[in-house]
Amino acid sequence: MNTKDRFLLIDGMALLFRAFYATSMSGQFMFNAKGVPTNAVQGFLKHMLLAVEKFEPKHVAVCWDMGSKTFRTEIFTDYKSNRPAPPDELVPQFELVKEAVSAFDIPNIGLEGYEADDCIGSLAKTNREHCSIGILTGDQDLLQLIQEDISVILLKKGFGNYEVHTEETFTEWKGITPSQMIDLKALMGDPSDNYPGVKGIGEKTAIKLLQQYGSIQGILENLPSLTKSQRAKIEASLELLHLSRRLAEIKCDVPVECNLEESVFQYDYEKVNAFLRENELKTVYRFVENPFSVM
Incomplete structure (x- = not known):
């Protein structure tokens, strides 16, 4: 039986983009009084809080891309060059979602020149000795990181639906390691x-x-x-x-750190509640007022 503490590493952009497109197609941008759209941030927080409820990690951290230029674009200039610019309604939510994560006293982690995947891979490898790592994402690229004490939790359609892959389930699914x-x-x-x-x-x-x-x-x-x-x-x-x-190949030797004490999931209710109300993140209220109530 695995008695290690659980550490949930969250692929921030994967959750944010998924949350944005789930509602933007029908025009549900949920502008607050400041004129800032909040649909992606609210969806991100629901994904995050439901995953915490489901998997009960002791530690949580969120990793982010830090711009489009990375060592991969230096190797190959056309890398991801086919991707369109993010929609105007999503752009202001990039900063707001990081503020939301900070309100929960969860570390935001990223490093210029590298992708969130590289930060996740590096943190997973450096912390697996002490923790059982779960990587929350919608991106199958991260499946390559699976090994003993590192699993990948793929988001499925809707909220609170997951496909968890370990070494055994992955090999059974794909036929390779x-x-x-x-x-x-x-x-x-x-x-x-x-x-x-x-x-x-x-x-x-x-x-x-x-x-x-x-x-x-x-x-x-x-x-x-x-x-x-x-x-x-x-x-x-x-x-x-x-x-x-x-x-x-995801780089697993990126110089990023996450202090285990700083990543303990334990937030100040008043601080979080004030942030949610200030930014009118109405669909998230009940996840905090009535912590982790099921959708």
């Missing part, structure tokens, strides 16, 4: 992050090759054993394959 996800993404590429992988190699073929040869290195060492078509596709994309792997 979590660490092989890096090579899987390198082979397939990632249209959402705008990097190519190997043209003509899809998920089914990539998984089959990884099951057979273990890794990209193993595949390259056994090129003569591949079909003529597979070999031609890989040989034509060798440079892009190695580039894509560098882009796909």
Whole structure:
């Protein structure tokens, strides 16, 4: 039985964007008296508080992207270049959501030049010796971090619905290990992050090759054993394959820290209540006034 304290690491942007688009499509931006839209922040807080209720972590921290320029854009200038600018109604909520997290005395963590994923990976690896780590996200990229004492909690549709993956459940689902996800993404590429992988190699073929040869290195060492078509596709994309792997791998040695004492989830009711009322975050009131009441 795992007796370690639980530490919930939250992928801030993943929750914020999910919350925004869940209501923005129908125009429910929920402007407050200051003229600031609050739909994404209110949805974010509901996701966060329901997850805390469900998984009962002792520690909580939220990680954020710190701008679009990272070491990945230096490696590959087109990385994520296909993504549109955030909607005008979302922009002012980037700062407001961090203020909301601070109101709950939860650390906001991010580092210029790196993505939230890198901060999450680094904090997960440095704290797994002392804590059982749960990563709350809607982004499957983080599945590569799964190992003993690190699980990934994928948000499903609505609030309070999750798909929790451990080493066992992931391998049963995908047929490969979590660490092989890096090579899987390198082979397939990632249209959402705008990097190519190997043209003509899809998920089914990539998984089959990884099951057979273990890794990209193993595949390259056994090129003569591949079909003529597979070999031609890989040989034509060798440079892009190695580039894509560098882009796909989450860095777990980023110089970020989170003091365990500072991340204990324990907030000042009056401080939180004042913040919610000042910003008219009405749908969150009952989660604090009647702590963690079910939706």
